[in-house]
Amino acid sequence: MYAALLSNRYLTSRVIPLIAVGAVALCVALVIIVVSVMSGFLDMLKASGRTLIGDVIVSSGIGGIPHYDEWLSDLRALPEVEEATPVIDTLGLLRMPYPSGPSKEIAPVQVWAIEPASFARVTAYGEKIWWRPPADEAARETMLPDDPRLRMDGSILRDGLTLSQGATGKPGIVMGMHVSVGNARQSDGSYRPRFGWFMPGEDVTLTVVPVSESGTISEPRDATFPIVNEVFSGVYDVDKSRVFIPLAQAQQLLRLDAAPLYDTTAEPDAEGNLPLLGTTPARVTKVLIRAKPGVDALAARDAVEASWDAFVAKAARRSDRLGRPPERVSILTWEQQLRDLIGPVEKEREMMRILFSIIYIVCAGLILSIFWSIVIEKTRDIGILRSVGASRLGILWIFLRYGLAIGVVGSLAGVGIAWVVVDNINLIHEAIGRDAPRAAWITTCALSVLSVVMALRSLVWRGRLLPGLLWTIATVTLGIVTLALLGHRGTLIWDPSVYYFSRIPSQVDWFNAAITVGGGIVFSVIGAAIPAAKAADVDPVEALRYG
Amino acid sequence: MADAEQTPPDAGTDRSGRPPSASTEPPILAAHEVHRTYRFGQVEVPVLRGASIEIGRGEWVAILGQSGSGKSTLMHLLGGLDRPDAGRGTIEFEGRAVNLGAGRSLDRYRNRDVGFVFQFYHLLPELSVLENACLPGLVGGWFGHARAAAARRRAGELLEQAGLSHRLRHRPAELSGGERQRVAIARALVNGPRVLLADEPTGNLDATTGASILDLIAAQHAEGLTVAMVTHDASVAARAQRVVHLRDGQVVEG
């Protein structure tokens, strides 16, 4: 009873403990913001990374996997596997349709040749196609009037899903959103093409280099594709460099299609033909697998591996040596595949958590020193309380409660701050990215002038040093802020090319927030406990005699 | 000393060295052969050397003595704020030793059985007059809402008796010394203790204000409160029924 009364009174009757509340709030907010952004980043990495690779990824060397069709049907028959899709990945150069002169820009790209129908069943490819009419009225509502998607019909989405130009029937290319410079992301998150032209429909030329099974590099080959759509995965690295073309075209370009094989060492026959050795089967370099719902990626991986071993064993019994599967393939779950992307971020998050947890100790120390001086100041009051019958535990509880109150109020305020910041982090980031608005520095400038006046008033007229000093500090701070705002030329802190994503995650990680709040409270109480124990040890007679 | 002359004649009859009712009733509060020694490093300063005092039920005793004679020390022992040297003397309240129990029982003793008034009022500056007066009622229970309400009522009554009902919401700093001491007396009495221990309650006040404080104590005494009061001032001691002196660490009657 009296403990509550007194700790509340102590909390509200002085300014210094409010500094402790502020410190706890800032610490908690800082930790929550950092960990939330990192966690959100991790989640985005995982989710987005996963969207375009499925659950299990089988990759072979450049030679590829022959007779992949057979294996795919084996895989599809597995109870763990929902769908499997073949992919060829290679590097290429893309001749862009811009600028308008004869010399065009060349973009290095990572080519994924896919079977769009099965690929869309394994990955979220279909959902990541950007240019499409709004699905429903609700989606239409979210778009701004100048969003080009509002004027589109379903054919553009169909072209993207089939990787072919509906009008001409030509095989088409789907590019990552950031491959072309024409796409400018708006702050609302949508893309509106710059310069008034629009990529879909333009032709691009893709140049790739076929590499033989033995590693011999052949002459580069090229093909022209109309752009039929673009994908936006959210992973900047992917969106910056990935292009999709139909599998059949890629097999031809890269000489991975089924072809007769002649014996080049033999003499040509009378008609000039070399003796036929056999047929090299068509190959792909990757197989992506989607697990059945409810099947764990690791379990699916194991099933895929067993299936691969069976496939290799079956192929070994085959007579044609050309169709031998490669010695080694890597079979990874999506998480393992993204390991080198996710791992460092996870480590970084732990590092941050540990580093920022040190702040708690600072907080606890601050509370300790504030409380220590309060206990010394209040020694007489403690003696009074003891003299009217308060127990040592009662005295202890006053200060623990006081620390608890600071911890709870501070931590909750911290959560509030963190929530506001995290929720608006992209706005804040964009504001930092722009030049400071004139109003901002005019305001701070005006405020600093005001505080000069206040400082002079306190120092000269009233002759008071403390308010004078405080106003002077305010003046200097505001002056520095004004200069900083004036000099601010817009810095992008969250560089999408470093952080893979073009948006900063803006979800508070509530689980971690709860842990952080718990930590804030615990450390506040720990900080309070030491002075509280001292208070409990106060000898009432001594306290009253000298108080 | 001038004490004896100023003692009213009615009190004089009780100056036998024993409380008036001693023969019939056991004392409410007593110290038996208590020793209290302070230590400065190697040097030992024995302040109380076998001091004994018996305070009868409903009695008003004044304790006089020179500065440094150990009056406050004795009061602290009687009030359960301090303990005698280990094994050297006992303090008995209603026949039971209070200084031997655990800290908890001593806390309870201070809270319920005795009320303490100090020379320097010792009010909590953050609390209002009413809250200060309630304080002992709030101590000693975590969820004592009913008790707190009762304490509030009783504190209101006591403050009204002390003529402070218009200042309940004021902070101690806004009161005069005499007013503060009235609040302190209300606080000491709020839990309805049997004994009031006052250590120079008027020592910091002018004569008129001091007299009004003593009137307040006298009113409570008339209602049956036992009072032990330390003072320097013979005219203050004259208000008591019995005067004892503390000399050489011992209580001397008369």
Ligand SMILES: Nc1ncnc2c1ncn2[C@@H]1O[C@H](COP(=O)(O)OP(=O)(O)OP(=O)(O)O)[C@@H](O)[C@H]1O
């Ligand atoms: N904590 C302590 N340590 C050492 N000596 C102490 C301590 N407390 C009191 N003393 C000494 O004990 C003696 C008695 O002190 P006490 O306060 O009881 O005297 P007093 O009779 O109340 O004096 P006064 O009339 O001035 O209030 C004094 O000499 C004092 O210096």
Ligand SMILES: [Mg+2]
């Ligand atoms: Mg004294």
